[in-house]
Amino acid sequence: MDIMSMTATEIGRKIKAGEIGVVEAVKACLESIEKYDKEYNCFVTVDREGAISQAEEIQKKIDAGELTGPLAGVPIAIKDNMCQEGVLTSCSSKILSNFVPTYTSDAVLKLMEAGAVIIGKTNMDEFAMGSTTETSYYGETKNPWDISRVPGGSSGGSAAAVAAEEVPCALGSDTGGSIRQPASFCGVTGIKPTYGRVSRYGLIAYGSSLDQIGPLAKDVTDCATILEIISQYDSKDSTSVNRTDNDFTSALCDDVKGLKIGLPRDYFTDGLDPEIKEAVYQAAEVLKRKGAIVEEFDLGMVEYAIPAYYIIASAEASSNLERFDGVKYGYRTDSYTDLHNMYKKSRSEGFGAEVKRRIMLGSFVLSSGYYDAYYVKALKVKALIKQAYDKAFEKYDIIMGPVAPTTALKLGESLSDPIKMYLGDVYTVPVNLAGLPGISLPCGYDRNGMPIGLQMVGNAFEEKKIIRAAYAYEQTRAYKRPAGVCERGL
Amino acid sequence: MGKTYETVIGLEVHVELATKTKIFCGCSTEFGGAPNTHTCPVCTGMPGSLPVLNKGVVEKAVAVGLATNCTITRNCKFDRKNYFYPDNPQNYQISQLYYPICRDGKVEIEVDGKKKYVRIHEIHMEEDAGKLVHDPYTDSSLVDFNRSGVPLIEIVSEPDMRSAEEVIAYLEKLRLIIQYLGASDCKLNEGSMRADVNLSVREVGSEEFGTRTETKNLNSFKAIARAIENERERQIDLIESGEPVIQETRRWDDTKEYSYAMRSKEDAQDYRYFPDPDLVPIHISDEWLKEIRNNQPEFRDEKRIRYKEEYQIPDYDIDIITNSKKLADIFEETIALGAQPKKVSNWLMVETMRLMKEHQIDADGLSFSAKNLASLIKMTDDKKINGSVAKEVFEKIFTEDIEPEAYVKEHGLATVNDEGALRTACEEAVANNPKAVEDYRGGKEKALGALVGQVMKAMKGKADPASVNKMLRELL
Numbered sequence: 001m002d003i004m005s006m007t008a009t010e011i012g013r014k015i016k017a018g019e020i021g022v023v024e025a026v027k028a029c030l031e032s033i034e035k036y037d038k039e040y041n042c043f044v045t046v047d048r049e050g051a052i053s054q055a056e057e058i059q060k061k062i063d064a065g066e067l068t069g070p071l072a073g074v075p076i077a078i079k080d081n082m083c084q085e086g087v088l089t090s091c092s093s094k095i096l097s098n099f100v101p102t103y104t105s106d107a108v109l110k111l112m113e114a115g116a117v118i119i120g121k122t123n124m125d126e127f128a129m130g131s132t133t134e135t136s137y138y139g140e141t142k143n144p145w146d147i148s149r150v151p152g153g154s155s156g157g158s159a160a161a162v163a164a165e166e167v168p169c170a171l172g173s174d175t176g177g178s179i180r181q182p183a184s185f186c187g188v189t190g191i192k193p194t195y196g197r198v199s200r201y202g203l204i205a206y207g208s209s210l211d212q213i214g215p216l217a218k219d220v221t222d223c224a225t226i227l228e229i230i231s232q233y234d235s236k237d238s239t240s241v242n243r244t245d246n247d248f249t250s251a252l253c254d255d256v257k258g259l260k261i262g263l264p265r266d267y268f269t270d271g272l273d274p275e276i277k278e279a280v281y282q283a284a285e286v287l288k289r290k291g292a293i294v295e296e297f298d299l300g301m302v303e304y305a306i307p308a309y310y311i312i313a314s315a316e317a318s319s320n321l322e323r324f325d326g327v328k329y330g331y332r333t334d335s336y337t338d339l340h341n342m343y344k345k346s347r348s349e350g351f352g353a354e355v356k357r358r359i360m361l362g363s364f365v366l367s368s369g370y371y372d373a374y375y376v377k378a379l380k381v382k383a384l385i386k387q388a389y390d391k392a393f394e395k396y397d398i399i400m401g402p403v404a405p406t407t408a409l410k411l412g413e414s415l416s417d418p419i420k421m422y423l424g425d426v427y428t429v430p431v432n433l434a435g436l437p438g439i440s441l442p443c444g445y446d447r448n449g450m451p452i453g454l455q456m457v458g459n460a461f462e463e464k465k466i467i468r469a470a471y472a473y474e475q476t477r478a479y480k481r482p483a484g485v486c487e488r489g490l
Numbered sequence: 491m492g493k494t495y496e497t498v499i500g501l502e503v504h505v506e507l508a509t510k511t512k513i514f515c516g517c518s519t520e521f522g523g524a525p526n527t528h529t530c531p532v533c534t535g536m537p538g539s540l541p542v543l544n545k546g547v548v549e550k551a552v553a554v555g556l557a558t559n560c561t562i563t564r565n566c567k568f569d570r571k572n573y574f575y576p577d578n579p580q581n582y583q584i585s586q587l588y589y590p591i592c593r594d595g596k597v598e599i600e601v602d603g604k605k606k607y608v609r610i611h612e613i614h615m616e617e618d619a620g621k622l623v624h625d626p627y628t629d630s631s632l633v634d635f636n637r638s639g640v641p642l643i644e645i646v647s648e649p650d651m652r653s654a655e656e657v658i659a660y661l662e663k664l665r666l667i668i669q670y671l672g673a674s675d676c677k678l679n680e681g682s683m684r685a686d687v688n689l690s691v692r693e694v695g696s697e698e699f700g701t702r703t704e705t706k707n708l709n710s711f712k713a714i715a716r717a718i719e720n721e722r723e724r725q726i727d728l729i730e731s732g733e734p735v736i737q738e739t740r741r742w743d744d745t746k747e748y749s750y751a752m753r754s755k756e757d758a759q760d761y762r763y764f765p766d767p768d769l770v771p772i773h774i775s776d777e778w779l780k781e782i783r784n785n786q787p788e789f790r791d792e793k794r795i796r797y798k799e800e801y802q803i804p805d806y807d808i809d810i811i812t813n814s815k816k817l818a819d820i821f822e823e824t825i826a827l828g829a830q831p832k833k834v835s836n837w838l839m840v841e842t843m844r845l846m847k848e849h850q851i852d853a854d855g856l857s858f859s860a861k862n863l864a865s866l867i868k869m870t871d872d873k874k875i876n877g878s879v880a881k882e883v884f885e886k887i888f889t890e891d892i893e894p895e896a897y898v899k900e901h902g903l904a905t906v907n908d909e910g911a912l913r914t915a916c917e918e919a920v921a922n923n924p925k926a927v928e929d930y931r932g933g934k935e936k937a938l939g940a941l942v943g944q945v946m947k948a949m950k951g952k953a954d955p956a957s958v959n960k961m962l963r964e965l966l
Contacts, residue, residue, distance in 0.1 A: 083538045096537070103531050105538055202538040209767035237540050238770050316767055319570050322581035323535045327633070343574055366572075366762035375764060 003028040005481070008074045008168040008222040015062065015073035022062065022073035022117065026055040029075045029119050033166045036488075040142045040151075042161035044080045045088045046120035051075070054117045061115065070225050070249075072115030077170040079158050080121040081128055082108050082213065083202040087118075091204050092136035092157075093126045095324045095331045095350030105202020106237070107171060107213045107230040114229045119167055122157030126352045127321065128178055128206040130154050131421050132414055135354040140411060143186060145450055145482040149408040152182030158216045159186040165485050169217035169226060173203055175210045176309050177403070177428025180440035183216055184403035184453020187442045187480060189470070190216040191223045192428075194461045195435035196241035198227075199234030205320040207313035210432040218479055220441060220471045224248040227463065243461060251464035256472045257291035259465070262396035264299035267427055271405045279444030279452045280402050286476050287400075287469065297395070301381070301388045305430040306422055308381035310358075311365050311374050312433070317355075318362025324350065357418065386434040393459040398466050402427055403440045403453035427455060437463045439470045442480065449483070495691045495729075497722045498699055499657055500649035503664060504642050505674045506618065506682040507550045512639035513617050514541030514584065519641070521680065525623070525634035533639035535579025540768050543568075547641040548591065548772060550673040551615050552782050554643060555592030557667045557789065558610050562779060566591045568615070568769045571761045576633055577619040585644075587763040590614035591772075597667070599659040608660045609648040616642050649688065649699065654715040661685060661711065669815040670789050675854065678710050685714060690735070691725045700725070701735040705742050705749055713744040720749060793818060801831035807839050814853035817842075823860030829867040837863060841881060845888045858891045866894040876954050879903045905954045912945075912953060916961045919944040930966060938962060 003011060003025055014020040033046055061067040078084060081091045083101035090096045108118065125135040133156025134140040141156045143149040144164040151160040155172030159182035162170055172179040174192035183190030191214045198213045205211060215226035228249055233242040263284060268277055288294045326332035326346030333345035351359070365374035392399055404424055414421035431438045436457055443454035454473070458466040512519055515532035531539035555562055566589040570582040595610035620638035622631050645664065651657050665676040665683060676683040685708055690700035705721055708714045720742075725735050738754040788796070790812045797808045811817045817838060824834045846852065866887060870880045875898055883903065886892045898904055906912065919941050920927055929937035938959070945958045 081538075083536075089537070091537075099537065101531075101536065101538070103536070103539075200538075201540050204537040205768075207767075236542060238542050238768060315764060319572055319582050319762070319764070322572060322574065323537065323579065325574060325576075325581055327576045328535065328579060329537075339576070340574075363762060366764050368760050368762075371762075371764070 004032050004165040004168070006168060007218045008076070009070050009225050011168055012070045012072060012074045016068070022055040022059040023052060025073060026051050026075050026117050026119065029167050032164075033120070036164055037166055039147060040144055040160050040164050040166075041139050042122055042141050042157045042164060042166055043077070043120045044090055044092060044123050044136075044138050044157070047087055047118065050087065051117055051119050054112075058115045058117060067115040069114045069229070071111065071229060074116050074169070075119045075167055076111060076116045076226075077119050077122045077158060077161050077167040078108055079124055079155050079170070079172045081124060081173055081204045081206075082171065083204065084108055084118060084121070087121065089121065089204070090137070091127045092124045092138055093351065093355070094137045095347070096204075096329075097137060097331060099330050101202075103202065106199035106234045108202065110230050110232060111171070111226075116229075122155070122161055122170060124157055125154035125178075126355050127204070127317070128154040128173060128175055128211075129317070129354050129358050131177065131181055131424050132409070133157060133160075133182070134411065134415055135352055137352060142411070143408050143450075144484060145187060145408070146448070148410055149450065150185065150411055150414075152185030152404075152408060154178040154182075155190075155216065156182045156185075159183050159188055159190065162186070162188045162216050162218060163482055163485070165481070169215060169222050171213055171226075171230070172216050173206075173211055173213050174428075174432065175207045175313060176432050177425045179214045179216060180403050180428050180438055180453065180455060181425070183440040184442075184451065184455075185408040187451030187482065188216055188218055189220055189223050189439065189441040189474075190214060191227055191463070191467075192431065192438045193227060193231065193463060194437045195432075196239050197231050197243070197437070197461070197463070199232070199237040199240045201234055201236040205316070207316045208320060209316060210309075210313055212432075220439070220467060220474050221249070221252055223439070224252055224467050224471075241461075245461065245464065248463055248467055251467040252471045253468060254472045254475045255291075256287055256469055259287075259292045259398065259469060260396045261287060261292050261294045261469070262392055262399045263294065263296045264302070264392075264399060264401055265296050266299050266302040267401035271423070271426070272402060273406050273446070275444075275446045276402045276405070276407070276452050280400070280454055283443040283454045283473060284400060287473055290472055292469070295396070297392065299388055299392055299399070301385045302426065302430060304381045305385060305433060306426055308378040308385070309425070309429040309433055310361065310422060311378035312382060314358040314362035315366050315375050316362070318359045318366065321351075321355070321359055326350070354418070382433045385430050389430075389434045389436060389457075389459075397458075397462075398469055399457040400469075401455055403455040404428070407446045407448070407450035407452055431457050436460055437466060439466045441470050441474060442477070443473070445480075451480075494694045495722075495726050496694045496696075497652055497718070498649045498690050498692060498702075499651040499718065500688040501645075501647045501651070501657065501660065502686040502688065502704075503645040503647075503661065504684040505554075505645065505668055505676060507547055507641040507643060508672065508674050509544055509546040509550065509641055511544055511546075513544050513547050513615070513641035514639055517639065523636055525632070525636065528636040529638070533579070534635045535581075541584060541766075543769060543772065544641065547615055548774070549782055550641075550671070551591050551613060551643050552774065552779065553671050553786060554645070554668060554673055555595060555613050556783060556786060557671060558592075558595040558597050558613070558645070558664070560592035560595030560610060560613060562774060563589050563591050563593060564774045564779075565589065565771055566774070567771050568766045569763045570766045571763055573759050573761055575619070576631065577622050577638070579620065579635060579638055583616060583619065584766055584769070585616035586614035588765065597660065597663050599656060599663050601653070601655045601659050606650075606656075608650045608656070611646045611648050613643050613645050616644060618642050649690075649702075654718040657687070657714060657718060658711050661714070666790055666813065666815065669854075670787050672787070677854065678708075681709075684708070687714065687718060687721070689718060689721050689725070691722055691729065700729075701737050703735065703737065704739045706739060706752070707742045709744065713742065716744065716747055717742040717749060720747060724749075801825070801835070803831055803835045807835045810843075811835065811838060816853045816856050820856065820858075820860050820863065824864045824867070827860060827864035829864045833867050834863070837867070837884065841884050842888065845885065849889075858887045862887045862891055862894055869894055869898065873954055874898070874904055876905050876952070878951060879905070903952060906949055906952045907954070907957075912949070912957060912961055915945045915948040915953070916958065916965055918948065920962070920965050927966065
């Protein structure tokens with residue numbers, strides 16, 4: 001039985017049926033990581049002993065009938081910006097390269113309570129700043145479809161680990177596209193929930209008003225199942241919203257009759273790779289044939305999203321990252337003359353170039369004399385973008401388009417040109433600014449065989465609509481594994 | 491001829507609010523405790539932790555705002571004030587800049603019979619920092635985060651004060667209001683109330699303000715008064731000698747009676763304030779505001795009127811008693827237990843004041859219970875003990891809050907009502923003091939006093955003086 005080719009919920013079902021043991025499933029992951037992760041570098045930390053002892057505990061509880069949920073015994077990986085008690089949580093940064101949290105983030109805790117087994121922590125862009133997973137202190141993660149290419153980012157480790165079948169599913173976080181874009185680049189599925197749906201408690205903040213935790217997996221069913229478990233109100237997060245409509249798996253039905261889908265014309269302009277454009281239009285055709293009503297419309301404000309996003313996210317990041325100062329935890333420089341020298345050297349040595357760039361950018365836009373011109377203006381743009389979406393959702397149930405203007409780029413290509421990398425976030429960033437839910441799922445392959453992602457965006461707290469549409473679309477296609485993964489064991 | 495100068499003073503007063511838990515987490519705010527025992531991921535700034543606002547802090551801040559005639563900001567927000575310092579675990583303080591909870595208030599003060607208003611610019615909520623402790627053995631500094639996240643309000647006045655006396659009157663007024671509210675104990679020496687003094691001088695008659703300085707580290711009213719005089723003189727000296735006053739922050743050293751510059755305006759940091767994205771805006775609804783308003787206690791001015799009507803005690807007594815929440819509480823509680831208001835007031839005005847002076851404590855330091863004072867008064871009313879014994883017992887109540895009934899019994903201090911023993915003692919006194927007896931019979935009323943004294947001595951002070959007087963007169 002090839003456990004690693006299964007989806008998370010398939011593994012869960014087989015564990016429940018007694019066909020697979022939890023330890024067996026966990027060992028299959030550990031073995032796969034052992035064998036293949038040298039090539040992809042998806043993981044910063046693999047918690048071998050912890051995972052096996054968790055697995056033994058959970059097996060007992062399953063046997064005793066205490067754990068019956070769909071994820072009981074299922075291995076999962078966690079992006080390295082979510083705290084897990086006793087396990088290195090580095091944000092892929094040198095400055096946290098020795099940080100072991102004393103507590104576990106709420107989303108991870110809820111997975112553990114549901115019986116999921118935490119296998120380890122996945123690689124990411126340093127502090128989630130980047131779209132390629134190349135800014136990691138632990139080296140870049142490689143795309144399992146082509147190891148000369150990036151997996152996307154910042155949740156590149158999570159996306160690649162799922163695509164490479166090192167784990168069946170993972171958690172990522174999405175501030176400007178960090179779940180959806182790597183899902184798209186790696187040919188897997190990922191959901192960025194509505195802001196406030198999943199508790200951010202224990203998620204090491206990048207842009208607090210935009211960050212959301214969400215699932216990455218092989219299919220929509222797995223993502224909906226995971227999201228259902230991690231979406232619970234948490235009184236420890238003031239921005240957490242108390243909802244009763246977290247039963248996402250109820251939306252897994254192959255029915256889009258009468259569903260109104262809007263395609264924003266502003267998303268299909270010159271910057272978009274024609275092959276991606278074609279793939280998204282074809283997906284629209286498929287849904288139309290299934291009974292959906294598809295229309296093109298003008299969303300507006302799209303061109304302002306990138307500058308507004310980089311101002312807001314960087315401003316928040318510049319403040320959020322102040323606590324990394326070498327005083328309480330994390331990296332401290334070896335030698336220093338006084339307090340300020342210690343701060344300066346620890347931070348200069350501890351942060352990478354992209355993080356420093358955003359701290360400087362964020363500090364600048366918040367500084368006196370510039371605050372109104374940049375930060376306040378960006379907040380106004382954010383409000384206008386939300387208005388544009390509100391208007392669109394008066395007419396449509398979901399808004400559909402590409403995830404990114406290109407498929408996975410070659411390693412090193414964007415590092416030299418950060419602006420180009422920033423522009424790659426054009427289709428995902430507005431969704432975060434508006435706080436809306438979005439899903440990314442595969443909808444084709446380009447001339448190089450690289451996966452193309454389809455994005456569906458819903459109105460606030462209407463994850464069920466995008467899950468239903470994505471599920472219906474997914475029924476028309478088979479999950480495709482990267483060639484390298486198919487050839488294993490042959 | 492020398493010019494005359496006017497001092498212009500505004501205050502920034504920090505008050506620690508008396509909530510049980512911290513402003514953004516569930517940790518205890520209790521003073522003391524081993525270092526870093528009242529801490530959690532939130533108040534130590536651990537990565538990933540998030541603040542959740544304690545509603546009690548909002549209620550107390552609004553209560554202070556209402557009591558100081560402020561406008562309450564019905565939709566207020568928290569902002570981050572960014573600066574690096576090791577006692578500040580996140581390297582930003584959560585405070586309020588753009589939408590402080592209270593604005594545009596005023597309080598009335600009185601100095602030398604003259605009344606005036608001091609306007610309040612704003613009151614905002616914020617979190618306290620931790621404490622740095624220097625370890626001389628390892629020559630390193632350690633941080634204690636127990637105080638980190640303790641709720642504070644900062645009350646910012648307009649530059650409306652003109653003398654140290656006005657400043658003290660303003661601070662005492664604020665302290666009294668806040669103590670009456672139970673919002674804080676306002677102890678300057680323990681840091682639960684801290685005042686920074688913004689001061690400038692200008693020639694009398696001038697419309698424009700001079701350059702101001704801010705003086706910190708003022709731990710008592712006396713220190714504040716001394717620092718104001720000192721800073722006024724320093725600035726006048728500078729102006730007279732043609733030197734500029736530099737806008738700066740100064741630190742007062744009360745033992746040396748001298749202040750020194752900490753940092754000038756040029757070093758002033760850009761705090762890069764922006765709304766804290768981790769906290770949602772606070773909406774103070776009509777109902778909530780009404781509830782807070784309804785829970786406001788009776789303040790001093792209202793008490794003054796009521797005491798006069800209800801208890802008929804002298805204005806002077808009323809002034810003293812209502813000038814401390816603690817005294818007023820003891821007064822009212824003792825009366826509630828059945829004691830006569832005038833008698834309670836006497837105990838507070840005479841013996842309590844005397845002992846406070848002797849033990850060098852202020853009214854906030856009083857630790858005796860109304861219950862024991864009430865039983866003491868009842869015992870004297872019932873003539874179970876005489877006045878001098880009562881004073882002796884009260885001293886024990888004052889220092890140890892003993893139960894008077896038990897104490898009197900244990901120490902055999904009850905008034906002896908044994909008429910036989912009293913008669914014997916009186917007869918002996920008459921027999922042994924022929925001179926005094928003769929004087930008394932000769933019309934010297936005073937001589938009776940000597941005889942009473944002899945009897946009291948023989949009775950070991952436990953006789954009722956009135957009965958002794960009566961019996962002696964009979965015998966003579």
